[in-house]
Amino acid sequence: MSSAPSRSSSDPVATALEAAAATLAPAITAIAASNPVVLIDGRSGAGKTSLARALVARWPLSGRVQLVALDSLYPGWDGLAAGVELAREQVLVPHARGFVGVWQRWDWDAGEPAEAHAVDPSLPLIVEGSGLLNGVTAKLGDVRVWLESPALSRRQRALTRDGEAFRPHWDQWAKQEERHIASDRPAQHATHAFAIP
Known part of the structure; x- marks a missing residue:
């Protein structure tokens, strides 16, 4: 057994995300459904993708869980609201109704939709x-x-992750997030x- 400190013990962000995942696991189990939606x-x-991956790794129910990242749906740098609507229409509503959902990945380089992906309504979903x-x-x-x-x-992590591709669009994207927070009040939901x- 190694005595070296774990990554999470020396990284406050990783520690906070692991703690969040540990808190969410029993909440997911308490839903008492085979296909809960997170x-x-x-x-x-903010750490959304890292938290989602941590949840997948410690998923508390038997079987597999599906993960859909809106980064794969947003249709470009002005597409925050449109990406959310695509997720609602093509992923969340079909899942809730027991139908297979089908969404298309947005190809950021080509600037157009790419291959299609299916979402199984019988399986849990993040x-x-x-x-x-x-x-x-x-x-x-x-x-x-809500994170x-x-x-x-946030800016340091996002630009480290996405590099120069994101840097010229940071303010443009942030304004869309600010509109979302002001109008939708996500923390309250x-x-x-x-x-x-």
Whole structure:
């Protein structure tokens, strides 16, 4: 057994995300359904993707869980609201009604839709992305998460992750997130809120 410290013990962000995942696991189990839906919202760089992956890794129910990231649906840098609507229409509503959902990945390089992906309504589902929680989508999620994180930390993480492709669009994207927060009040629709350093 190694005595070296774990990554999470030396990384406050990883520690906070692991703690969030540990909190969410029993909440998911408490839904008492075979196909619960988890929605994760937060501004860019808040840790949504990392939390979603941590949840997949420690999924508390038997069988597999599906993960859909809105980064794969947003139709370009002005597409926050449109991506959320695509997720609602093509993923969340069919899942809730027991139908197979089909969504198309957005090819950011080509600037057009690419291959299609199916979502099985019999399996649990995690959907994560900025703009996701609003008064309509909240009704389609069993566990709803809002992540809050300081702007400087978020920006550093997002630009480290996405590099120069994101840098010229940071302000453009942030304005869309601000509109979402002002009009949709996502934190009020969350069943769980977590502060990420």
